[in-house]
Amino acid sequence: MMALSEMFSQLCTKAVVLLALLLIQLMLLTKKLRSDTRPITTTQYLKLIERKNPTTCFTKRLRQEDAECRVCLSEFQEGEKVRNLKCKHTFHRDCLDKWLQQYWATCPLCRNQILPDDIVAKYREPQNQGGYIFSFWDLAE
Template identity: 45%
Template sequence: MTTAQYLKLIGERNPCGRYKAAGLEPKECSVCLSVLEDGDEIRRLKCEHTFHKGCVDKWLEQDRATCPICRRLVVPEPISQRRQIQPHRRRGELYGGSDDELILLLTSLHVTGVLQNPTTAA
């Protein structure tokens, strides 16, 4: 499945619209963290989470077949598998270690100065 076909399918299942402020507390796009303003082009996913269309489309193009907030699949699983899209992995699956190991690694990098001054790190 090409990217264009994939985005067309997303558009059919999760149509776009224009944002209309309807409350006292403004909503924000959880991808770019900007406040949604009247007239912004938005995409509301089936899970009811709303984003700027451009932001969530870019997220979905990056081989993330899930909602950025709740990780619910945006397209049926067989389609996501054909496109070789994997749902977002948990942090431990990315580096293969525990949270304690990650904390130890980050602490040691900070102590050695790698994180203190990134411009001097080799």
């Protein structure tokens, strides 16, 4: 009986040590994940957009077919700042930047991705902490 009691005591001690080690590992992993997911400020977000899709000046000589911004529906004027996306759609810089700040980072027309999802999630993180953000997709469910 004494041997069984001693074995049970050793087993409990080993279980407590193992549990403590697992908790320490979990705390270290949580700390690492938090440091990797720091939120992105609006300024940083706009700089990333600029880096991926630089601003250019609209000229009618270069672009005959796509003569209006599909966000504000206004015709482009000579010298206005526009963004030409990789999907070949063109928008006023300010119109597109507002769109990208309010919605997921996709082209307003074809929905091609402009920025990776992880960057958008880091930008949206501070906005989500105040409460739930209602989206169009909530209506579809």
